[in-house]
Amino acid sequence: MASVGLVVVSHSRRLAEAAVELALQMVHGEQPPIRIAAGMPDGGLGTDAMEVMAAIQEVSAGAGVVVLVDLGSAVMSAEMACEFLDDEAADVRILAAPFVEGLLAAAVLAAGGATLDEVAREATAALSPKIQALPGGDEEPEPAPQAPADDWGAEAADEASLPNKMGLHARPASLFASTAASFDAEVRVLHERGTVAARSPLALATLAAKYGETLRVEARGPEASEAVAALLEMVRDGFGEAGPEEPVQQQEPAASPSNAAASRSPLGVSPGRVVGPSRRMLPALAEEPPSRQVPRDGVAQECERLEQAVAAVVAEYRRRSSTAQDEAAEILSATAGLAEDATLLAAARRRVEEERLGAPNAFWQAADEVAATMRAAGGLLAERATDITDIRDRVVSHLLGVPMPGIPDPGHPFILVARDLAPSDTSALDPATCLGIVTVEGGPTSHTAILARSMGIPAVAGVVDALDIADDTRVLIDGGSGQVIISPADDELDGARTKPAELVPLAEPGRTSDGFEVPLLANVGSGKDARGAALAAAEGIGLFRTEFAFLDRADEPGVEEQVAQYRAVLNAFPGRRVVIRTLDAGSDKPMPFLTIPGEPNPALGIRGYRTAVDNPEVLARQLAAIVRASEDSEADVWVMAPMISTVDEAAAFARLAREAGVRKVGVMVETPSAALQTADLLEHVDFVSVGTNDLTQYTMAADRQATSLGELQDPWQPGVLRLLREVGRAATEAGKSAGICGEAASDPLLASVLVGLGITSLSMGPRALHSVGATLAAASLEQCRRAADAACAAPTAAAAKQAVADVLGGGRAAA
Template structure:
């Protein structure tokens, strides 16, 4: 019997296939004692299991590409590390515990040692526990952790996905993703969009889905159909799933320009964005050369790193965001590790109060990189809340000859006081992920709050409008660089609210361009009005998608 589950739509597209569930966490083995004469066989079991796990990971790494290959290679190296295996063997002989218990305790000891050393070695503790679970699963016959490999395309169902799991997702085999946890701006949602995999998160009843059953999911509307109609399954499976390419500059159906740009986090991402046809970079996250270090990179190191990104966009705009440390990106040299509420603490531009020299050196590096390359470089600061902060940041940029200095609008106060913010800032970029979190007082990774953590919230859309109106009073442009920009149905609403550029994962560029290209600027304004008039996010999404139904259906969005 056909039944429909609903959740939060986070990555558009439709997919049909058989369900494969993520394995349950490997349980902690009981402390069972061996007889002395069993020790030799137990030691051999540890060695055999460790070798098998390492070989399996190496094989997967050889077949993988990019980040997935790196993650799997690191895990394989850890599985082959003699430190873990030798300690487990010692515990078998000395404590006469089972192989699984010995591996579990040895890994726990090694992980604790790494965590005490602090970053970057502390980050390896997660790899140790991953290897532990794999070896224990090999020893006990449990399903190994990580994304399954059933040998055929499938729809992945999980409570949520860890970063290491998402790094190994293969869009050639993972047709769609359904989770019971997470939210529209969670790590899983962001990775699904970047890979072009249809996904629905925070699905009530997802835990009841079973391996082998067929589902039809719609990542645009948020539905998951169990036992779907065979014709609907056939239509989804035979639909052309090739990525829609961006053809020329973004514009509405009546020719109003809407710059379609890309979010990038490193040089590889910049090259991919350029190849996808992005008109520029609307958000260049500079944290990649700071994270995992005990001290800030030198100016020369930063210049080299930034130039590799700028070089991919000669003659085009690259908006560089200064260091966004704090909250989920702690850095020991600018942030404290004992803040009671890091999301509301010293993060983003606020770190410059106590460490102005770090910001000054970064601006120097950005200026030197800009002078050496042909990209049009704009600079913006994260977490600006007051006009004074905007004024001081613009002045700091001017000292280094950086004339196009703007702000991220992520704090509701900045949206509401946009008229005064843009007396100083040359442009603005809406970071909708944090704007939603702060406006709705909802942690964006909690599945229980997924209905709140969505850019379709009318209150959030009103903050977007307020920002654009405040900027327009001074002739300043406003873009969106949060995940909201990648939603093809939401794009015309944002344009109707006054946004002039949208920056997103490169894979979303073609879909967003197609919807905008079929919608006039007048229709965008009407869709914005329609969304803002609704009482809640679900009603706003339904009203807009209902108005765009024929177009979205034609484009399989």
Template sequence: MPDRLTGIGVSPGLAGGPVYRMPDPVTLPAAAPVSDVAAERKRATAALTLVADDLTRRAEAADGAAGDVLRAQAMMAADPMLSSDVAARVEAGTDAPHAIDEVFEGHRAAFAAAGGVLAERVADLDDLRARAVAACLGVPPPGVPDPGEPFVLAAVDLSPADTAGLDPARVLALVTEQGGPTSHTAILARAAGIPAVVRCAGVTGVADGTRITVDGGNGAVEVDVTAEAVASAREAEVTRRAALSTVTGPGRTACGHRVALLANIGAAGDATGDAEGVGLFRTELMFLDRATAPSFDEQVSGYGEVFAAWPDMPVVVRTLDAGADKPLPFLTQPGEPNPALGVRGLRTARRAPQLLTDQLHAVAAAAHTASARVKVMAPMVSTVAEAVEFAEAARAAGVTEVGVMVEVPAAALQAARLLEVVDFLSIGTNDLSQYTFAADRMAGELADLLDPWQPALLELIAMCARAGTAAGKPVGVCGEAAADPRLAPVLVGLGVTSLSMSAAALAPVRAALAGHTLARCRELAEAALHGAPPP
């Protein structure tokens, strides 16, 4: 075993301690004959229901990104089509656990073949299958080990359910062999403030109990280190966090250039640290797990709670971002050849225009009685014509500040023209990376293409920022790139005016900006555009 392993650092921080591996999933026993089809079908349905209910409870207890991910998983487990497929296999003579396994394997193959956002859900399906099979067999579901001491968790990959429930006081760091910078593991680790490294080959070969140190910033994992090395890493992390706490107030560079630091949220109660407002309010959470769309009054009430939590501060509302990995039974249609390139985001208004109209009017009604400065933006805008139509609808509903998200290269290439018809742009770097490089976010072998330091991605961001400067209009970043304290100065140097992220990322990003003048940020941006590696 080498003394040093290397991966991709996706959540900054230093940690050290004994490493323990995730246990293997439950093994299926030999197939058994089915003598009572009705009872076996009931057994299978009960297992799926148990998993969906458990994930729903976890989602209700979680904040922010963790809650979002768990709700999506619960919705997948509760999908009537899934239950129907399992029942059909039972009726054909397959016992419940094998029926569940076979159906999930079929869905897994379909998702993987579809590519794009659906392929990102393969790990979720694997986790759901393992949980449902365990429930069917009456054994404990797969889960995080409990060695009785704080430890570093190693795994081939981690499911959203496992990652979302991690206790930072118990799990010191995460190291996985698969995943990428925008995988659920990375996103949830950053949200929880847990140092994490992905794409670290060989980490699951390290024996349980071996002392290791982890640097979530540069991806270095030192193996079989001394107790002194572990203590040194922990002391360095305490020092790092203490230094972060000394930088307070609004986001600004060392020379005083202002950069708004905003929060990504999904509900009024999400943790937000000391954000200066909301840069991304994901409204689709109100629409998930429902057979019909929420009523106008329900929407007004839900949006009003969020606006009330941010008095006198900006709140950027993203309209319904359904489709692909967020299917809705009353809106999206199954069987799209490639859902990631299909009817998702704003494109769903082609199918159900009244849904968007009602949402815009509900947002405007809720904003009317709130002091928050409410803005609205549309996801997955690709053309100026789409932006014009959305802006007209939003303003007709009573929303005064209207923007669009830049998530596809076509929008970045038309940034100047888009800003002729809207008031701001918000760059979603997760999808912009995926579509720019034609690289699935869950394709670990392509993780280097999804690195937000890729010059082509930075050039698209720079193009948007230059258009914003010329038009005198703001251009923000709300993708995971905004949460990287090393990249934040580069984004500011490119001309980005705001950064929106999870609560845990605010302090590191604030400190990083405070350590650089605007002139230095511009120098770093120029170097990054020419392929310079991260500092």
């Protein structure tokens, strides 16, 4: 049986893809035919009637087609597309349905085999259940699809209480609806907050049925009894989700005096080992404020109040950005841009003007809709949903005249505990008082992690029940291993700081105890970073991340702007090595003018040097800017390309760089392919530098952003160490430089292993220079080589650490 086809027409390709992904997550079983017609061929905003027509033709299978549109001109494109179709073409309905809710409803109904009329009707009414669920209002909204309360003529009925911890939220509601649609029966659900049609996932979700509340299912028709039985069995089974009565797995107190915080694979995202009293983040607004209706003659004033609140919050972000440092300033500036985005404000205004909602509710709902779409998109975009929530809370707090959520100030050093931190929160942290950070959410590329590393604050993410830690509880965290210990015993405090770390400069140039020189360099992203690295006595720059000048921009910086940025870094290290990495776009660093939006797996997609295949002019302009900046500098400039996988790529980049005037050309080794072909790569380039973060990710098939895979993201894994041995061996035989610029270089114990493997320089955050230098100075080159052999022979990461500790005389390895 043919299904109704769906076409999604939007000005924004990203918005359409995120909305479709969200809708299809609610579809259980075979997906309906669905196509996107969104954006312009050059990646800009707009709609194309010919693309819409082609999409309609693709999904037309005889059951009709529903077209969902976002803005007014999208309607015009859809109507024009229909005019281009043959007279005998499919029955096409262009709906005035809410874009996200309508698509979700249409996808579930179409997948369940509903008719064109049913899909169109449900999609058009999709916003009604949400409106009906909101309190207040003097106008009666169109009711959610529901059956008459009396004399309905049910032929089968039963009831059950919800065991789901989260209640009847969107996922179980969509599963319930699609199952109901599979029976030849008319089914309704009765709840204390209303009676709704069982085939409407949005109507079911907006019942807001909570854990322990009763759902009554009634049906009539040929398969009434079967429908009721199947649906109630699904309810009693909790839709496959765990209920709150399920015990949380915790260590027994008797087993250890220092129970580890109950966490499923927490992930260290900023290195350092600290212990101190905990203090939870001051809570944001817990829920949407009570709704109120605005009188018709007060709408204009309410819109003005809304605009003033948004402007005030944007101004505050800008103020903080002007006083913050480096990454914090960049991220706050980007968040200010999100806050003043015309789309977000327009969506809130529309709710005030059309629904006469008060400004706090209008902005809350508009922001929540955007955040939900971002979360559904996954990846980096999902992490930015925290920024939208922060904007929402600050605008609504301003409108309500209540204190803004923020960082606690207990008057002494503390461990900050939070669900997650928005950039405005993290940038407000004072490294002089915040010892460390523990969060429930976030990942290695979240703003929390980026800023914590830049400020030298240890951080652990993915501690699922961190919010259960009471204030003033003694907590130990290790931002390298991801360890979190509540009430640690005295024998577990080895190496843990109780005071904020001071920046200790490198005491002397990096070398082993017998004089083998190992330059200790710094990773930087700006001129300010470079000046800080110089204060830490770094011997040079081993990684200049040029993409920080490109992030959060709609267009590419001009050559003159790039020259100024590069010159600021080079001038901080006259006569010293400065290794510049060309643009590392893609994956967790998308750039609208360069990368492809909506890649299903961007870490394996168009990133790094691969972006130059379709956009060679961007790389050419960057190389020209680097050469111009180096001509006015006394620095020893080296240039390398990221994400090189083949010898042909290395050769092509070397040719381009040398033609541009670069004297020292290299490539990054971040894939197992590059590691195994290092000898071949070095036939074309002057040096290699290993990005251990990505090399570990690709070797272990463990996403760097996955907080549940911390053990697999450890560069001590034997598979990773053995690849590094191949890199060192090839570089030694070729007589060329092989550096490390990933997080592995910051680990003092691992640094000795890397030197033993043949690595000739180490680059790290400036705060790690002193400890790495001290550890290297205590071991001879021969000891480093024996430590490397022991590590590579070990069967596990833990065994490798212990073996190295034994060789170097360190005793028990740190967890």
